[in-house]
Amino acid sequence: MSVGGSAALFAAAAAWKLGLPGAGRRLVAGLGSDDEQERLIAGMLLVRAGERAVPLLRGALEHPRHLPHLLRVIGDAAPKAFAAELERYAASDDPAVRRAAQDALRAAAAAGTPGPTA
Amino acid sequence: MSQFYPTVTKPLRGARAFSEVSETASQPQAAILLMLGRQLRGDDQALVARAKAARSGRAVSATGDESFPVPQLKASRQPLASREVRGRAAKAFGFSRRLEGAALQRAFRSSADRLYKAPTIDHAAELMEMCLTHPRDLVRIAAAHAYLPITDDTARCVKILVAGLRSPDRLEAELAATALARVQPEHPALKRLARRPPARRRVRRTPETLLLVHGTWASDAEWYQPGGSFQTFVKGLRADTYGAADFFRWSGGYSDGARNQGAADLKAWVEARGESGLDLMGHSHGANVIMQATKFGLTAGKLILLSCPVHVNKYMPDFARVKKPVVSVRVKLDLVILADFGGQKFKHPDIKEIVLPIWFDHGATHEPAVWQQHNVAAKIPL
Numbered sequence: 001m002s003v004g005g006s007a008a009l010f011a012a013a014a015a016w017k018l019g020l021p022g023a024g025r026r027l028v029a030g031l032g033s034d035d036e037q038e039r040l041i042a043g044m045l046l047v048r049a050g051e052r053a054v055p056l057l058r059g060a061l062e063h064p065r066h067l068p069h070l071l072r073v074i075g076d077a078a079p080k081a082f083a084a085e086l087e088r089y090a091a092s093d094d095p096a097v098r099r100a101a102q103d104a105l106r107a108a109a110a111a112g113t114p115g116p117t118a
Numbered sequence: 119m120s121q122f123y124p125t126v127t128k129p130l131r132g133a134r135a136f137s138e139v140s141e142t143a144s145q146p147q148a149a150i151l152l153m154l155g156r157q158l159r160g161d162d163q164a165l166v167a168r169a170k171a172a173r174s175g176r177a178v179s180a181t182g183d184e185s186f187p188v189p190q191l192k193a194s195r196q197p198l199a200s201r202e203v204r205g206r207a208a209k210a211f212g213f214s215r216r217l218e219g220a221a222l223q224r225a226f227r228s229s230a231d232r233l234y235k236a237p238t239i240d241h242a243a244e245l246m247e248m249c250l251t252h253p254r255d256l257v258r259i260a261a262a263h264a265y266l267p268i269t270d271d272t273a274r275c276v277k278i279l280v281a282g283l284r285s286p287d288r289l290e291a292e293l294a295a296t297a298l299a300r301v302q303p304e305h306p307a308l309k310r311l312a313r314r315p316p317a318r319r320r321v322r323r324t325p326e327t328l329l330l331v332h333g334t335w336a337s338d339a340e341w342y343q344p345g346g347s348f349q350t351f352v353k354g355l356r357a358d359t360y361g362a363a364d365f366f367r368w369s370g371g372y373s374d375g376a377r378n379q380g381a382a383d384l385k386a387w388v389e390a391r392g393e394s395g396l397d398l399m400g401h402s403h404g405a406n407v408i409m410q411a412t413k414f415g416l417t418a419g420k421l422i423l424l425s426c427p428v429h430v431n432k433y434m435p436d437f438a439r440v441k442k443p444v445v446s447v448r449v450k451l452d453l454v455i456l457a458d459f460g461g462q463k464f465k466h467p468d469i470k471e472i473v474l475p476i477w478f479d480h481g482a483t484h485e486p487a488v489w490q491q492h493n494v495a496a497k498i499p500l
Contacts, residue, residue, distance in 0.1 A: 003478050006453045037454060037480050043335060044457040047372050072335040076372040096338060103337050107371020110379035 005030075005038045013045040028056045031073060032065025039066065043073040054078045061085060068100035075104025076111065132187050136230035136245075139223055139253050141490060146186075148260035148293070150230075151249060153188040154242050155264025160193035189237030198243050200271035207244045215251050222253075243268055250274065255282060255290050263297035272301075280307045286355075286496045327393050328352065328359045328500070329366060331384065333402025333425075337370040341484050342401070351486035352399070355495050360396075368407060374432060377403055381410035388416055395419050401484050402426065402454065405446075406433035412440055420445070422498060423469075424483035425452055427460025434466075443470040445498050447483050454480035472497050 009030050015023035030042025046053040057074055061082070064070050071089055074082045086108070089101035129135065135146035155161075207213040210232070211225040229248055233241040247269075249261030259282040262275035269275065279301075282294025298305055330342040330349055341348040344361040353359040360366075366387045368380030384407060388394060397420040400408040405426035412418055412435045421435055423446040435444055446469055448462070455462055463471055474482065474492050482488045489495060 003453070006478070010457070040335065040454050040480065041457040044372065044454070068338065069335060072370065073372075075369075076376070099338055103369045103371070106379070107369040107373065107376040110369065110371060111373040111375040 005033065005035055006041050009038060009041050009045060013049075016049070024053070024056050025059075028060045031060060031070055039069050043069065043076075046073055047077045049077070051078060051081070054081045057082070068096045071097065071100040071104050072107070075101075075108045079104065079108030079111070129186065131185070133227065133230035133234040136226040137223060139226070141254070144254040144256045147249070147252075147254075147257045149186070150188055151246060151257070151260040151264040154191060154246070155260075155267070157188075157191040158194050158239070158242070158264065158267045187234075189233050189242070191237055191239060191242055194239050195267050196239075197270040198240070198268050200247065200269050200274070203240075203243045203247045203269070206240070207248050210244070211248070213248050218253075226252075239268060250278060255285055255287070256293065258282070259290060259294045259297065263293070263300075266301055276302060276305070280305070283307055286499050327396040328356045329388075329393075329396055329398050330359070331366060331368075331398060331400035331404035331408055332370060333400070333404040334372045335370045336401070336404070337367045347486055348484045351489065352500075355500050356397075368404075372403070377407050377410060377433075380404075380407040381414050381416075384408065384411040385414050385416040398422070399424065400426070402480065403458075409433045409435040412436040415439070420498075420500075422447065422500075425449065425455070425480050426464075427452075427455045427458045428462065428464055429460055430464070430466075437468050442468045444468060445470050445472065447472045447474065447494060447498070449474050449476040449479055449482050451477055452480050453478045 009027060012023040012026035012030075016027060027042050027046055030038050031046070033039050033042065046057065054077075057070070057077060058081075060070055061074070067089075071086065075086060079086065086101050086104050089097055090105055092098045092101065129146040129149070130137065130143055131146070135143060135150055137143070204213075207225075207229065211228045212221070213225045213229070217225055226245075226248060229241070229245045233245050243265070246261045246265035249257050250265065252258050252261065258278050262278035262282075266272055266275045276298070279294045279298040282290055283298065285291045285294065295308065298308055302308075330352065332339055332342045336342075340346040342365075343349060344363065344365055349359060349361065353361060366384060368383055369376050371377070371380075388396060388411075394417050396418060398408045398418050399422040400406075401424040403426075405421075405423035406429065408418070408421060408423070410433055412421075417439045419441050421440050421444040423444065425448050426446055437444075446464055448471070450473060452462060463473070472494070474488065474494070476482050476488065476492075483494075
């Protein structure tokens with residue numbers, strides 16, 4: 001776990017919010033980090049950005065470094081914008097990619113519902 | 119196999135074994151103390167004599183392993199005054215019960231150095247006396263057993279052994295039981311142990327189960343799956359940890375809706391298997407899925423929350439459906455929880471918080487090494 005890497009992601013999220021697109025790319029790069037905690041933090045910060053993250057995530061999908069994780073994040077960040085891609089990957093030959101896309105679709109379907117008796 | 123102490127392949131040897139206070143060093147320290155005790159009790163001579171009587175003298179060795187040297191002492195049953203021994207240790211090594219950290223390690227090492235250079239019963243007694251207050255239970259138990267033949271304060275040693283019987287670690291409990299059975303076979307604590315139905319969990323009509331639940335985007339993580347790193351470790355502590363191929367997984371989605379669906383799925387999963395009342399351990403938002411499932415009507419046993427982001431407005435257990443207290447294990451200033459905007463700690467009388475002396479690392483609470491190093495299992499207890 002890299003504390004410095006995680007802290008840089010928080011800084012990037014703040015800078016991106018202020019309008020620096022390069023900082024957003026730093027967050028996307030974090031999705032492909034070898035550090036699990038960095039991947040998680042980058043994903044959470046992108047999901048919190050919602051639709052604003054779509055162009056960055058679309059770019060990431062063209063050259064994915066950690067495709068299963070990217071698909072899971074996409075499923076929470078902007079499932080409607082990536083519905084076709086998620087459906088396509090849900091039939092992937094790669095079981096890790098297939099499971100991730102299927103999980104993303106399940107999560108996306110559940111996200112709009114309040115949950116039973118909740 | 120011990121749950122607390124790692125497998126040692128290259129033990130610290132000689133006086134160096136006492137140069138640190140750690141799980142790794144505890145086993146060689148205990149071994150040295152126990153071998154000193156054997157010599158003081160004259161066990162080795164008795165062993166050889168029994169073997170010779172059975173015409174199997176060659177099948178046993180009275181001496182230890184030469185690659186693991188232990189000072190040689192003569193058998194003795196002459197009790198030494200514990201207070202005087204303590205006084206000598208204080209004078210020679212600055213030892214006191216309040217000593218800690220590097221100063222404590224220096225005191226242990228100095229005492230061991232002296233014993234290895236000049237192996238006398240007095241020097242052995244000083245090291246044993248000091249080890250009666252060692253921070254690690256295993257070393258305390260070994261010291262109590264070894265010291266019994268030569269101390270006038272046998273009550274103190276017996277007290278340590280009796281306390282050791284209650285250890286959640288099998289190695290510590292077995293060592294304490296074996297030692298106590300040797301010196302006081304009629305001790306009531308041993309009788310209570312003997313009366314306890316063996317393998318109680320296995321003979322229950324409704325078997326208990328412990329289930330691990332993953333967190334956000336972690337449904338494919340290896341650590342919680344059967345055969346995974348943490349699942350295997352926990353199974354060593356709780357044989358009834360769920361390990362079948364149809365283990366529970368939820369989408370791992372990062373939204374309230376996904377967690378609610380995960381909670382409903384968890385309840386359905388439990389009911390389909392007749393596992394109502396099972397114990398649940400969840401990491402990150404997996405812990406919130408567990409709590410939400412109790413709100414949806416799931417009856418559980420113990421709830422163990424690992425690095426759980428605190429959102430009390432949304433996720434709290436239905437305390438009427440779980441065993442109290444709920445236990446929450448976490449690190450200091452968890453960075454992922456920071457990104458999640460969650461609270462870092464619960465403040466609820468029915469939730470016991472265990473904060474490990476680790477900073478920032480969200481995944482640390484499902485690391486077997488962290489559980490071993492910080493004796494997490496004993497703090498919960500599982």
